[in-house]
Amino acid sequence: MALCEFKVFRGAIILPLALLLVFSLVLPGCKKAEQEFTFAFLTDIHVQPEKQAAEGMKKAIVEVNKLKPDFVITGGDQIMDALSQSAERAGAQYGLFAETSAGFNMPVYNTIGNHEHFGWDEENSGVNPEHSEFGKGMFLNRMGVVNGQPSDKPYHSFDHKGWHFMILDSVGRRESGNYYGFVDEAQMRWITEDLSKVDKKTPICISVHIPFITAMTQLRSGSTAPNSPGIVITNSKQVLGLYAGHNLKLVLQGHLHFLEDIYVNGIHFITGGAVSANWWDGPRNGMEEGFLLVECEGDSIEWEYVDFGWNVEPAEKK
Numbered sequence: 001m002a003l004c005e006f007k008v009f010r011g012a013i014i015l016p017l018a019l020l021l022v023f024s025l026v027l028p029g030c031k032k033a034e035q036e037f038t039f040a041f042l043t044d045i046h047v048q049p050e051k052q053a054a055e056g057m058k059k060a061i062v063e064v065n066k067l068k069p070d071f072v073i074t075g076g077d078q079i080m081d082a083l084s085q086s087a088e089r090a091g092a093q094y095g096l097f098a099e100t101s102a103g104f105n106m107p108v109y110n111t112i113g114n115h116e117h118f119g120w121d122e123e124n125s126g127v128n129p130e131h132s133e134f135g136k137g138m139f140l141n142r143m144g145v146v147n148g149q150p151s152d153k154p155y156h157s158f159d160h161k162g163w164h165f166m167i168l169d170s171v172g173r174r175e176s177g178n179y180y181g182f183v184d185e186a187q188m189r190w191i192t193e194d195l196s197k198v199d200k201k202t203p204i205c206i207s208v209h210i211p212f213i214t215a216m217t218q219l220r221s222g223s224t225a226p227n228s229p230g231i232v233i234t235n236s237k238q239v240l241g242l243y244a245g246h247n248l249k250l251v252l253q254g255h256l257h258f259l260e261d262i263y264v265n266g267i268h269f270i271t272g273g274a275v276s277a278n279w280w281d282g283p284r285n286g287m288e289e290g291f292l293l294v295e296c297e298g299d300s301i302e303w304e305y306v307d308f309g310w311n312v313e314p315a316e317k318k
């Protein structure tokens with residue numbers, strides 16, 4: 001903005017006709033500068049009372065605050081696990097996340113991960129499905145707050161400086177109790193309705209926990225290896241089809257503790273590493289504990305993976 005003001009000042013001391021010309025050249029530039037912004041994407045934090053995870057998360061938050069992004073999106077699995085835990089253990093992890101995430105200096109939008117689902121593994125959790133916070137309920141009550149208001153759904157959208165952000169729920173449940181990557185019909189109806197209110201030219205960013213697309217399995221197991229239903233959204237084609245004709249630019253994904261950027265048809269599908277790297281046991285396959293800093297300018301993006309400097313002492317590793 002200082003540069004814009006300087007240009008305007010220069011314009012004020014030359015002839016009125018030139019002044020008009022300078023303003024017409026300078027003002028669009030100033031407007032564009034206002035549309036540049038950054039946000040942070042922190043996925044797979046897996047906070048827990050053990051392994052100094054809360055201290056690690058605090059260190060990540062200090063780094064985020066230094067970078068001053070406009071807001072933070074979490075990518076799911078903010079806690080270690082609620083799937084197979086008692087109400088007390090699950091609640092303690094949610095409490096630890098709430099307490100620690102209060103350190104962010106900017107708004108935080110939470111995406112639901114598979115591990116946020118309370119008690120779904122009934123055999124190991126011992127949780128009765130009649131429990132008021134069973135499944136997605138605990139997330140909605142404790143992490144689903146949107147702009148200070150409790151949300152009754154684990155998905156929502158918001159606008160920021162010309163972009164439209166959609167936080168989606170990618171976690172379905174089998175009758176067996178196992179989770180899998182899935183976007184249900186009610187959410188697909190909501191996506192359609194939400195998109196109907198978005199200008200076709202507006203750049204769109206999606207945050208989702210279980211990826212739509214990944215190359216991880218093929219890189220590790222060979223080019224013909226299939227993804228399991230727990231790795232990717234099983235109905236990704238139908239969900240992405242809803243965005244046809246819209247300006248989808250960026251899909252942020254978590255779950256895999258893997259860092260990749262698949263750029264296809266003008267869309268970046270970025271799997272954003274993991275704040276906890278190898279679940280707080282140190283780097284995972286050489287990938288450090290880190291998060292994404294995304295810079296938006298117009299409808300293009302740049303990103304970097306920020307290593308916030310967390311190191312696990314050898315004695316603390318398994």
Ligand SMILES: [Zn+2]
Pocket residue numbers: 076077113114115209254255256
């Ligand atoms: Zn996950």
